[in-house]
Amino acid sequence: MTQAEIKLCSLLLQEHFGEIVEKIGVHLIRTGSQSLRVIAHDTGTSLDQVKKALCVLIQHNLVIYQVHKRGVVEYEAQCSRVLRMLRYPRYIYTAKTLYSDTGELIVEELLLNGKMTMSAIVKKVADRLTETMEDGKTMDYAEVSNTFVRLADTHFVQRCPLVPATENSDPGPPPPAPTLVVNEKDMYLVPKLSLIGKGKRRRSSEDDATGEPKAKRPKHTTDNKEPIPDDGIYWQANLDRFHQHFRDQAIVSAVANRMDQTSSEIVRTMLRVSEVTTPSGAPFTQPLSSHEIFRSLPAGYNIAKQVLDQYLTLLADDPLEFVGKSGDSGGGTYVINLHKALGSLATATLESVVQERFGSRCARIFRLVLQKKHLEQKQVEDFAMIPAKEAKDMLYKMLSENFISLQEIPKTPDHAPSRTFYLYTVNILSAARMLLHRCYKSIANLIERRQFETKENKRLLEKSQRVEAIIASMQATGAEEAQLQEIEEMITAPERQQLETLKRNVNKLDASEIQVDETIFLLESYIESTMKR
Amino acid sequence: MAGNKGRGRAAYTFNIEAVGFSRGEKLPDVVLKPPPLFPDTDYKPVPLKTGEGEDYMLALKQELRETMRRMPYFIETPEEKQDIERYNKRYIKVYKEEWIPDWRRLPREMMPRKKCKKAGPNSKKTKDTGKDTSLTNTEDVLKKIEELEKKGDGEKSDEENDEKEGSKEKSKEGDDDDEDEAAEQEEYDEEEQEEENDYINSYFEDGDDFGADSDDNMDEATY
Numbered sequence A: 001m002t003q004a005e006i007k008l009c010s011l012l013l014q015e016h017f018g019e020i021v022e023k024i025g026v027h028l029i030r031t032g033s034q035s036l037r038v039i040a041h042d043t044g045t046s047l048d049q050v051k052k053a054l055c056v057l058i059q060h061n062l063v064i065y066q067v068h069k070r071g072v073v074e075y076e077a078q079c080s081r082v083l084r085m086l087r088y089p090r091y092i093y094t095a096k097t098l099y100s101d102t103g104e105l106i107v108e109e110l111l112l113n114g115k116m117t118m119s120a121i122v123k124k125v126a127d128r129l130t131e132t133m134e135d136g137k138t139m140d141y142a143e144v145s146n147t148f149v150r151l152a153d154t155h156f157v158q159r160c161p162l163v164p165a166t167e168n169s170d171p172g173p174p175p176p177a178p179t180l181v182v183n184e185k186d187m188y189l190v191p192k193l194s195l196i197g198k199g200k201r202r203r204s205s206e207d208d209a210t211g212e213p214k215a216k217r218p219k220h221t222t223d224n225k226e227p228i229p230d231d232g233i234y235w236q237a238n239l240d241r242f243h244q245h246f247r248d249q250a251i252v253s254a255v256a257n258r259m260d261q262t263s264s265e266i267v268r269t270m271l272r273v274s275e276v277t278t279p280s281g282a283p284f285t286q287p288l289s290s291h292e293i294f295r296s297l298p299a300g301y302n303i304a305k306q307v308l309d310q311y312l313t314l315l316a317d318d319p320l321e322f323v324g325k326s327g328d329s330g331g332g333t334y335v336i337n338l339h340k341a342l343g344s345l346a347t348a349t350l351e352s353v354v355q356e357r358f359g360s361r362c363a364r365i366f367r368l369v370l371q372k373k374h375l376e377q378k379q380v381e382d383f384a385m386i387p388a389k390e391a392k393d394m395l396y397k398m399l400s401e402n403f404i405s406l407q408e409i410p411k412t413p414d415h416a417p418s419r420t421f422y423l424y425t426v427n428i429l430s431a432a433r434m435l436l437h438r439c440y441k442s443i444a445n446l447i448e449r450r451q452f453e454t455k456e457n458k459r460l461l462e463k464s465q466r467v468e469a470i471i472a473s474m475q476a477t478g479a480e481e482a483q484l485q486e487i488e489e490m491i492t493a494p495e496r497q498q499l500e501t502l503k504r505n506v507n508k509l510d511a512s513e514i515q516v517d518e519t520i521f522l523l524e525s526y527i528e529s530t531m532k533r
Numbered sequence B: 001m002a003g004n005k006g007r008g009r010a011a012y013t014f015n016i017e018a019v020g021f022s023r024g025e026k027l028p029d030v031v032l033k034p035p036p037l038f039p040d041t042d043y044k045p046v047p048l049k050t051g052e053g054e055d056y057m058l059a060l061k062q063e064l065r066e067t068m069r070r071m072p073y074f075i076e077t078p079e080e081k082q083d084i085e086r087y088n089k090r091y092i093k094v095y096k097e098e099w100i101p102d103w104r105r106l107p108r109e110m111m112p113r114k115k116c117k118k119a120g121p122n123s124k125k126t127k128d129t130g131k132d133t134s135l136t137n138t139e140d141v142l143k144k145i146e147e148l149e150k151k152g153d154g155e156k157s158d159e160e161n162d163e164k165e166g167s168k169e170k171s172k173e174g175d176d177d178d179e180d181e182a183a184e185q186e187e188y189d190e191e192e193q194e195e196e197n198d199y200i201n202s203y204f205e206d207g208d209d210f211g212a213d214s215d216d217n218m219d220e221a222t223y
Helices: A003-017 A019-031 A036-043 A047-059 A079-113 A118-132 A141-153 A239-258 A261-273 A290-296 A305-317 A338-358 A360-372 A377-384 A388-400 A428-456 A458-477 A481-488 A493-532 B052-070 B087-092 B113-119 B121-151 B155-165 B172-204 B212-220
Strands: A063-067 A073-077 A157-159 A234-237 A323-327 A333-336 A405-410 A420-425
Touching (some): A003 A019, A003 A047, A003 A079, A003 A428, A019 A036, A019 A073, A019 A079, A036 A073, A079 A118, A079 A157, A079 A234, A079 A239, A079 B052, A118 A141, A261 A333, A290 A333, A305 A323, A338 A388, A338 A493, A360 A377, A377 A420, A428 A458, A428 A493
Antiparallel strands (some): A063 A073, A323 A333, A405 A420
């Protein structure tokens, strides 16, 4: 973990869970796994608070625990999972675009609570939706659970590891911590629940669950003592699946930009067909024959088979190699080279960063080195067609910022500079790492700036909140227009202006955080897929 | 070689012209300070993306941040008491719903102390032994006391008593032992009660008022 990442984790934890959790979490990130007592001792926090903080962190899947020998339980923070908190708005928005408001609320509740049982989610979401609806209308539980089932079928939500059922006959003291078991088969299996009801009421009907003995009992809301049918089966948002979706979206839009809408639609179809069959970390999708692709094209899309074949040949011939031809059987089988695609996207990101930071002439040199792999200084000057002095200047600038690296090849073993080749090259992986690190740093800076802005104007914000509360309560009691006006004038014009500025600044900083995270996503996916090979 | 080097000029093993300095040109100064915190940028940053999606995500982000603060997972630091109670504290007070973690999924040491104690093998042992002694010895002691009251002080009567109970060789010392044990038993009870009380306080009062040292003391209590 780099310092920048730890700093960012600390800011995120503090913003989401408060100071105490932040202290414990950052301590765990810094030191690795530790036991409860050591944490309490090293952080100088009372045991009770450490316990509470750990409970929160475990609930949100940010900390895992493991039983070591002699029954000591050690806790370990998941740093990369903490950083995912930056992406929560994007996950929720994706769920909204795919499964409308119900999906949005389901994913939001899961992210807010870390993990929940299905019945709790359905109830909460139905209640929340009912609240937003007009009077007299209610949200059906069945509808919410349908959406939930669809989310589970498409793997956007998954089961948390289960606590295995314990036998009471087991002699001796119970283990100090439960061992959680992942059941691969049931990961996305929705328990058969009879969640029938509307709005806030809830009743159940006959249930014919076969595989789930717990779900068999009918339940009544009036009796709280009744066991919950899916007790112990917790669900969490499957972030990897979301990432897969983001990646696919990025590839599709890249193809659309490079070629045209039709080809992007073909790529989208290929990705959709292989969505569930391809594991999320695979470098290629499953090979698809052109017939299969033709059959799976969306109904509204009228492309003749010949045209499709032409498109596929064109895509396969493209130098970026998003689509590759894996065989000739069945009219040609095609795959999508996910690894190459991510590499191209990361390279494009690097290129555009160079362009925006150093200008287009630097970008020309950068692309040149990228394309020719290794170049001597003299060659760079000549090929880029930039005066030698300027070219050197630019090259050194990029070298010092670590976008370009230098490879020495000595002719003699003494590494004498006069008898050494100096080759300039772009190491995409290390440049991507450097840029990723910078992104973490900038997000931490953005958050700090936002907190500073808010803190500076704390009084003003509190005042405006108070005035708003008063106005709202007066409106509720039916006050006169003049009175309301009077209260509104409690905030003076310059104050109003200051509030406006603050709001604009905070919005800008927040939006930047979200958009820097998009770059982080691309770079991380690329690094991850490269490391796997 | 030495001719083109000039007095006081550092000698380089390579041709400086290769790095872009013409002959006789002054080399830049050595940088001795870190780069500025807010360096000038040659190029203006590109404007942020805007659109419906971006706006919605922005709203989601801000809403999420607010909601997180109202969730039970947000643990607030106990703030120091202010001399003057601020008026708005009274009505701005956030309502938080109760959160009961699923203890089955958590290590046992996470549970609040009460349950831990009952489940702990150590405490069980002490309790068991305590019960045993109380069952056998308190009866003895009671009987003894009764008989002592009847017969008055006397070692012989004690011995007789002991004979009745079937322990012939018991002498005064044994008697003392018994009493000691009884006293110890009482101590146990006191301690346990104390601790349970302590525990209850810490549990319901959120434990915030207890410093780290009070916790330590509790943990080190002997059984």
